[in-house]
Amino acid sequence: MLLEVENLHVRYGNVEALHGVSLMVRQGEIVAILGANGAGKTTTLSAISGLLRSSAGEIRFEGRSIHKTPAHQLVAMGIAQAPEGRRIFGTLTVQENLSLGAFTQTDRVRIAKNLQWIHELFPVLAERREQLAGTLSGGEQQMLAIGRALMAQPRILLLDEPSLGLAPLLVKTIFQTLWEISSAGVTIVLVEQNAHAALKLAHRGYVMEVGKIVLEDRAEALLANSQVRDAYLGG
Numbered sequence: 001m002l003l004e005v006e007n008l009h010v011r012y013g014n015v016e017a018l019h020g021v022s023l024m025v026r027q028g029e030i031v032a033i034l035g036a037n038g039a040g041k042t043t044t045l046s047a048i049s050g051l052l053r054s055s056a057g058e059i060r061f062e063g064r065s066i067h068k069t070p071a072h073q074l075v076a077m078g079i080a081q082a083p084e085g086r087r088i089f090g091t092l093t094v095q096e097n098l099s100l101g102a103f104t105q106t107d108r109v110r111i112a113k114n115l116q117w118i119h120e121l122f123p124v125l126a127e128r129r130e131q132l133a134g135t136l137s138g139g140e141q142q143m144l145a146i147g148r149a150l151m152a153q154p155r156i157l158l159l160d161e162p163s164l165g166l167a168p169l170l171v172k173t174i175f176q177t178l179w180e181i182s183s184a185g186v187t188i189v190l191v192e193q194n195a196h197a198a199l200k201l202a203h204r205g206y207v208m209e210v211g212k213i214v215l216e217d218r219a220e221a222l223l224a225n226s227q228v229r230d231a232y233l234g235g
């Protein structure tokens with residue numbers, strides 16, 4: 001098992017946001033995490049990537065306990081998160097933003113090769129490499145956030161709402177690219193409000209409600225599940 005989260009509890013001050021979340025991700029899988037606003041999806045990703053500390057429970061990556069490992073070390077181990085809200089650096093160029101993503105990498109040849117691959121995935125990032133990131137459209141900034149995470153050459157990519165606020169055509173493009181990234185051997189955990197697109201892409205999915213996993217199944221089964229259809233797929 002590549003990633004195992006077991007009975008994870010996370011609190012913000014005195015308020016517990018995750019009440020014992022357990023999930024697992026196999027090498028090569030695309031796993032979707034669905035749930036309403038405030039369910040704890042972002043909190044779960046941030047705990048995995050080390051941006052938030054758990055108060056109880058365990059996270060293992062390739063069998064190694066990582067819930068006390070600093071975030072930068074997790075990036076070096078192969079865990080990268082592309083944050084929600086496209087948190088890129090607007091006053092830096094596209095290229096500078098991508099370079100920052102490679103901070104754990106030292107092999108220049110590998111970095112250049114990886115950059116070339118990212119430019120193939122998102123040609124617009126090559127076209128606009130000298131442009132300030134803040135001047136990109138929402139969709140382009142989202143691509144840059146994913147590209148930046150990929151610059152770390154992750155084994156597992158954690159994506160938080162990659163389709164948020166994008167026009168339908170662009171959503172299609174992004175999901176197509178996620179498929180290509182997965183085909184290249186990168187395992188993906190995908191948090192999405194766009195449940196239909198996420199389940200079409202994913203192998204398996206988890207549904208969260210108020211800090212807990214309430215359902216887990218193969219993506220096809222979740223797509224057909226009446227509870228999921230009513231709550232997340234518009235009936």
Ligand SMILES: Nc1ncnc2c1ncn2[C@@H]1O[C@H](COP(=O)(O)OP(=O)(O)OP(=O)(O)O)[C@@H](O)[C@H]1O
Nearest residue numbers: 012015017035036037038039040041042043044084
């Ligand atoms: N920085 C914070 N300080 C205090 N409480 C927080 C903080 N961030 C999130 N929370 C709370 O933790 C719970 C889970 O939030 P989280 O952001 O993980 O949900 P989410 O599923 O990602 O929601 P959304 O779909 O809106 O992104 C919510 O009740 C939220 O209000």
Ligand SMILES: [Mg+2]
Nearest residue numbers: 041042043084
């Ligand atoms: Mg969120």
